[in-house]
Each structure stands twice: as structure tokens, then as C-alpha cells.
Amino acid sequence: MSDATSTSVSTHILDTSLGRPAAEVGVRLFVRQGDGQAAWAAHGASKTDADGRCKDFPALPEGTTHVRIVFETEPYFAQQHSSNPRSQREAAEQQDAPRVRDSAPGSFFPEVTIVFAVDPGEHYHVPLLLNPFGYSVYRGS
Template sequence: MPGFLTTHVLDTARGCPAEGLKIVLYRVSGNSHRKIAEAVTNADGRTDGPILPEGEFRTGTYELVFFAGDYLRRQGLDALEPLFLDEVPIRFGMAEETHYHVPLLLSPYGYSTYRGS
């Protein structure tokens, strides 16, 4: 199976998908970051398609940056400036040509991730 990358964001504090959250994907090589994709989550907290589709997939090190602060401010947390979480970077490696799924479980004071399916 050709490789590709998907992601989604769940707002664990509100118990719902995080709609309208900007995500940027970078390819990382040493100290260099090269932006290769940008997307915004839909009503299901997912991007409309793979953030890294089959035709663009390469093994290597990547970083997803989730613009959580912008999303949290829209949820009415702007009185808490500066927010505890603003941009959430997740750096990970993809060593095989397969489907990788990197979700973000988000709340105003914490987050977690895992390799999903």
C-alpha cells in the first residue's frame, strides 16, 4: 500500500471534534523545516483529505503544528491570555510506506497524541 498521512483533532474538554483548527505540515531535515501542506479541520475535526497524500508521501521526519491557541480563543478562552497552549508541534518519523494517522486530543491545559489507524 502506498503511504499517506491523516490527522484529526478532538476537543476533549468539550467532548467534540475541533472544527476550524489550522494545521501545518513540515518535512524536517536536521535544523531545516520545509512547509509542505496546510489544512483546516472540518466539522468532524478532520482534514478533508490526507494532509500528505499518496503521491507526495516520502519516508522521513515530519512535524505537524496545530494552531490550538486560535481555536481555543474562538471557544471563549481569550480572557486567559496568554493561553497555556498556543501552537502544538508534534514531530514524528514515518519509516514505512503505509498509512500513518497522527491525531491530537486537545484541552486548554493539555494534549496527547498517538499513532492511530
Template sequence: MPGYLTTHVLDTARGQPARGMTVVLFRLHQGDRQEIARLVTNDDGRTDSQILPQDQFATGSYELEFHAGDWMDATGIAPESPRFLDVIPIRFGMSQQDHYHVPLLISPFGYSTYRGS
């Protein structure tokens, strides 16, 4: 199976998908950090297309940035300055041609992730 990368962002404080959050993917290689994709989550908290589609997939080290602070500001979550969570970086490796799914469960004061399916 060819590899590809997806995500799903869920607002655990409200019990709903996190619509409208910017997600940026970087490839990490020998100290360099190259942006390769920038997407926004849809009404279901997913991106409309794969973050890293099959025709661009390569094994290696990556980082997803979830722009949580801007999303909280835009969705009316009570502001604080500075926000406890702003940009959430998740570094991970993809070692084989497979479907990698990196979801984010978020609230204003915490988050979690895992390798999903």
C-alpha cells in the same frame, strides 16, 4: 499500500470535534524545515483531504503544528494571556509506505497524541 498522512483533532473538554483548527505539515531534513501543507479541520475535526496524499508521500521526519491558541480564541474558550497552549508541534517519523494517522486530543491545559489507524 501507498503511504499517506491524516489527522483528527478532538476537543476533550467539550467532548466534540475541534472544528476550524489550522494544521501545518513540515518536512524535516538536515536541519531544514520546509512547509508542505496547511489545512483547517472540518466539522468532524478532520481535514477535508489527506495532509500528505499518496502522490506526495515520502518516508522521513516530519512535524505537524496544531494552532491551538488561535482555535481556542475563535471558539470562545476563556482567554488567558499568554495561553498555556498555543502552537503544538508534534515531531514524528514515517519509515514505511503505510497510512500514518496522527490524532490530537486537546483541552485548554493538556493534549495527547498517538499513532492511530
């Protein structure tokens, strides 16, 4: 963030199926200006840290009206599945989750894309609550 009047974005991801932060998830940030008809422009990319946080995106360009965050979830879930298949199987059985969870090394959502409007000078923290078969987002603080 360059100064107190800049518009900024941060995020974090909590893997609710494991009850812990989701580390090493790729996150891409795009911006656009105007009434929503303008083209998206890439503005930054990062990976979540050990606490599941991305707080190193650059301040948004002046005139930005919309932001798109793309969370690259498929590689994360593939890694989780390969590093601990037994706990995934046990969790699926306990939750009556579909059996495909045991055999598919990924997730139902290979990526999660969130689009939101922004106002100049505000900070937007957008947490993602994630599991292999669902997600939720909200504007945090």
C-alpha cells in the same frame, strides 16, 4: 494519496474539554529527509473540518524520514472562549481549573507541535486530544 506505495498523513482533533471535535483548527505539515539534521520544508496546510479531521494533505515526498505537524490551537480556544464564556467558566469551576481560564481568551499552548518518524509506504494517522491546559497524541489507524 497517489498510490498504494505512497506515504501519507492524516489527523483529527478532539476537544476533550467539550467532548466534541475541534473544527476550523489550522494545521500545517512539514517534512524533512535524512538523519534529522536537514531543514524542514513546508508540505501542506489545512483546517480541520466539522468532524475535526484533516485528511487532505498531499502524499509525502520520497525520502521523507520525519514529519512535523503544527496545530494552531490559540485561535481555536479564543473562538471557543468568545462564543461561550459562561460554559467555559462553569467547566472551570467544576474541574477546579485555574481561574486564568475565565479571563484569558486563548490557551496555555498557543500551538501544539508534534514530530514523528515515518517509513515509506505507510499511512500515519495522528490524532490530537486537546484541552486548554493539556494535550495527548498517539498513532491511530
